[in-house]
Amino acid sequence: MTDRTSPGAARRTVLLRNGAVHTPADPFATAMVTEGDTVAWVGSEGAADSFAASADETVDLDGALVTPAFTDAHVHTTAAGLTLTGLDLAGTRDAAEVLERVRRHAAARPGDAVLLGHGWDDTHWPDRRPPGRAELDAAAGGRPLYLSRVDVHSALAGTALLGLVRGPFARHGLPDGPLTGEAHHAVRRAALAAVTPAQRAEAQRAALDRAAALGIGSLHECAGPDISGEDDLTALLALAAARPGPRVFGYWGQAFTSAKEAEAVLDLGAAGAAGDLFVDGSLGSRTARLREPYADVHGAAHTGDAYLDAEAVAAHVTACTEAGVQAGFHAIGDAAIGTVTEGVRAAARALGIARVRALRHRVEHAEMLTPAAIAEFAALGLTASVQPAFDAAWGGADGMYAGRLGTARAGTLNPFAALLRAGVPLAFGSDAPVTPLDPWGGVRAAAFHRTPGHRISVRAAFTAHTRGGWRALGRDGAGVLVPGAPADYAVWRTGELVVQAPDDRIARWSTDPRSGTPGLPGLAPGGPLPHCLRTVVAGRTVHDAL
Known part of the structure; x- marks a missing residue:
């Protein structure tokens, strides 16, 4: 790879070649040129030679696949980040394991104003019994505690957190067990209101970085008064605008x-x-x-x-x-x-x-x-x-x-x-x-x-x-690698590219290039998934493992 300008250059021309480009413009494309934040050209390896002399950067893909960056159309960014920086309860097998994870997390995060956890699912627990409030209070050392179920439509809460709830859902008006409906919304608002700006920013950065590492170029943040609050949304949008990373649409x-x-x-x-x-x-x-x-x-x-x-x-x-x-x-x-x-x-x-x-x-x-x-x-x-x-x-x-x-x-x-x-x-x-x-x-x-x-x-x-x-979002010209589209793309190390379609029994594959359809990785159940080597948003590299 050669690079003639600094990464911060405003209008850089980048040539990617010697790979496979997923584009409807040419099912056999092996190269792509971007100028600034826009796709300028896609085509064959031979034609790419004419861009080599003027390109600020040339990337030898070494057979890698280039696709449009993914869009995740429904995300709760702060909450997703808190599972990365906070208490992840996914895979817990019973109430005892939830309580043990709470104890460890409380010891590891002494400075957090509220302890937040997510992901418990009692569907297959032996007795399907979530922890009681007294058990949660003991595990959290009496600190405010909020543990959302995997679907985020019910949660467990400790006594100290209930003391922060205002209105009709005060401490003595809530049952000892999973909270649902408006009671859950009231407790969730109290929990999120106790999150410090530093704790929130840490979680948001973690989620955005994780998205970029997975080839995600855009997120649709689904916020609201019962989900996260105005401060959370505006802080997230400001953070996303101020740093290289995925676009965030609120x-x-x-x-x-x-x-x-x-x-x-x-x-x-x-x-x-x-x-x-x-x-x-x-x-x-x-x-x-x-x-x-x-x-x-x-x-x-x-x-x-x-x-x-x-x-x-x-x-x-x-x-x-x-x-x-x-x-x-x-x-x-x-x-x-x-x-x-x-x-x-x-x-x-x-x-x-x-x-x-x-x-x-x-x-x-x-x-x-x-x-x-x-x-x-x-x-x-x-x-x-x-x-x-x-x-x-x-x-x-x-x-x-x-x-x-x-x-x-x-x-x-x-x-x-x-x-x-x-x-x-x-x-x-x-x-x-x-x-x-x-x-x-x-x-x-x-x-x-x-x-x-x-x-x-x-x-x-x-x-x-x-x-x-x-x-x-109403933007029909984006999310595809054709001239004039935004330069939002990801580079992947993957196996053989195929054309894969379902039928009533199994998924069928074709490797016949005469289909005229750009190939994608074969995604067999249980098999490996593509590995993201680089993510680019608006022409700026936001994740790089090349």
């Missing part, structure tokens, strides 16, 4: 009733009034809103929680559409998704469907979709912001979904193939820290969905995890 999940209110999200630096604006909760915490009761709650017809009705959805979509601001909602259960489509349909009747479709309003998660709901998504121009890793983690006949819903209903979840057939735009994300930042893992999870009929090709999944996130 969404603010708060319901509005007027265009003036909706416009105010732009003052926060947000891209829209969308993201985790909760219509319901989650399946793991049994707070997703269902039409029929949960299968594993005996003696009661429990159908979950509803936080917004169709009238509130319609008001929010109307306000946002009139303001020219993208709206969106968190909806998982079939009843909640029905509430969203009913509300958006009402707004379309009032404003005209063309105005509503033009803003590409979003639905996050959208797991429990009926054929009628999919048809409504297509008709209303809704974008489905979905997380393939959810199926990998909780799908299948013996997974959490089947336990909560029964195998028949569980088999209907996350129907990616049906969404694509209907023309519904997909944007893939992780919902980190609910599932880790892992874009290639997400692509593989979609291609090897636990319900074979819901599988999509690796190419379609890769598009949803790159260009799909940009399209969800």
Whole structure:
């Protein structure tokens, strides 16, 4: 590799050659040129010679693959960072192990104003008994403690943290056990309010660095009053703008009733009034809103929680559409998704469907979709912001979904193939820290969905995890390596490149270049995933292992 200018040069020309470039412009491309923050050219190795003399930097790819950088379309950056810098409870096998990790973490972080942990999942614990409050208090040494469940829709809290809660959810008004619904939101707000700016910045930097190391060039931060707070969002956006790293596009999940209110999200630096604006909760915490009761709650017809009705959805979509601001909602259960489509349909009747479709309003998660709901998504121009890793983690006949819903209903979840057939735009994300930042893992999870009929090709999944996130923002020309597109790309060490498509039994592969389709790594279940060698955002290297 030769480099004629310093890394900080403003308008550098970079030639990458002797590799493979994933571009629709040329399925045989081996080279690419960027000028500043823009892709200038893609093509063959022979043609690359004409750029060699004028390039400020020439990179010999040595057979490596160049792709658009990934976009993770649903992230909680600070919380994801806290699993890297704080207490990660993923994989704990029972309450005793949770308590032991809390004790070790409390000893290791004596200066933290509040102890934060995430990721416990009691689904397969022997007695399914989370720790009690007295046990948590002892493990934390009496310090404020907040432990979110893997889905972040319920949490455990210590007595000292409850003492910081204000309003109707004061210390003596909360049960000894996992907190859900508005009680959980109140406790979470108290926990996050106790996080120091230094603790928050440390977590945000850790998450952004991790994303860059995984070839992620853009994140959609899903913030809101019940998720993280205004200070967290504005601090994150300022940090991302001030340092080399992934782009961060913020969404603010708060319901509005007027265009003036909706416009105010732009003052926060947000891209829209969308993201985790909760219509319901989650399946793991049994707070997703269902039409029929949960299968594993005996003696009661429990159908979950509803936080917004169709009238509130319609008001929010109307306000946002009139303001020219993208709206969106968190909806998982079939009843909640029905509430969203009913509300958006009402707004379309009032404003005209063309105005509503033009803003590409979003639905996050959208797991429990009926054929009628999919048809409504297509008709209303809704974008489905979905997380393939959810199926990998909780799908299948013996997974959490089947336990909560029964195998028949569980088999209907996350129907990616049906969404694509209907023309519904997909944007893939992780919902980190609910599932880790892992874009290639997400692509593989979609291609090897636990319900074979819901599988999509690796190419379609890769598009949803790159260009799909940009399209969800209304930027159709990004997320693809063609002249004029942003120079956001990643370089990968990988195995043989193939064209991989699903069928009803297994995933099929082709190495025939006559297909005219750019190849991607073969993502066999359990096999190795590509290794990121370099990540570039707007022409600036933000991760480098070349």
